[in-house]
Amino acid sequence: MIRSGIRAEDGFQACSGKGRKFVKKNVIAGQIFSIVLMLIGAYVFYSGMAFRGNDKYFPMIIGGGMVIVSIWMLIEDMRTQKASIDLDKINFVAIGITIVALCIYILLFRKIGYVLSTILLGISIIGGLRYNSVKGIILWPTFMVLVIFVIFKILLKVPLPTVFL
Numbered sequence: 346m347i348r349s350g351i352r353a354e355d356g357f358q359a360c361s362g363k364g365r366k367f368v369k370k371n372v373i374a375g376q377i378f379s380i381v382l383m384l385i386g387a388y389v390f391y392s393g394m395a396f397r398g399n400d401k402y403f404p405m406i407i408g409g410g411m412v413i414v415s416i417w418m419l420i421e422d423m424r425t426q427k428a429s430i431d432l433d434k435i436n437f438v439a440i441g442i443t444i445v446a447l448c449i450y451i452l453l454f455r456k457i458g459y460v461l462s463t464i465l466l467g468i469s470i471i472g473g474l475r476y477n478s479v480k481g482i483i484l485w486p487t488f489m490v491l492v493i494f495v496i497f498k499i500l501l502k503v504p505l506p507t508v509f510l
Contacts, residue, residue, distance in 0.1 A: 372422060375430040379419035386411025442473030458507040463490045 390408030393401045446469040453462045467486020476482050497503045 371430050371432055372426060374432055375422045376419060378430060379415045379422060383412050383415035383419070386415060436474075439473050439475075443470050446470055446473065455506060459505040460490055460494060460507060463493075 386408045388408070389411060390405050393404030393408055395401070396404065446466055449469075450462055450466040453465070456462075464486050467489065468482055471482050471485060494505060498505055
């Protein structure tokens with residue numbers, strides 16, 4: 346239903362002000378998310394500058410990319426005033442599992458190496474997202490880690506932190 350240029354499918358309730366407050370809250374949440382992502386990206390970029398040699402380029406590219414994407418998201422959110430985030434559809438449990446998994450990953454990375462720690466990270470995140478197939482939960486992260494390992498270690502000759510290999 347369209348009234349005064351406001352579409353109900355955009356999250357607005359055409360007859361009440363309550364829907365507009367809800368969408369405004371989602372718009373503000375999207376803008377805050379963009380700003381937080383920008384700050385994290387700037388930190389990753391700045392932290393990467395402290396690395397030596399070629400090791401600094403990967404975090405600097407990731408951080409710079411995060412800053413560019415977050416600026417783009419912020420401009421789009423401010424320009425359109427549409428809610429890019431729907432707080433009711435966010436799975437906060439999955440976000441919590443992912444954050445805990447990433448913290449454990451950071452702690453284990455140097456102790457058990459890239460291969461095992463990244464497989465465990467993938468298993469915990471995919472499992473936390475409630476993927477139904479146990480085989481898929483184990484095989485997808487293992488396959489992806491091994492492909493990345495072959496590309497970097499064997500083809501590009503870039504050393505990855507390993508304990509066993």
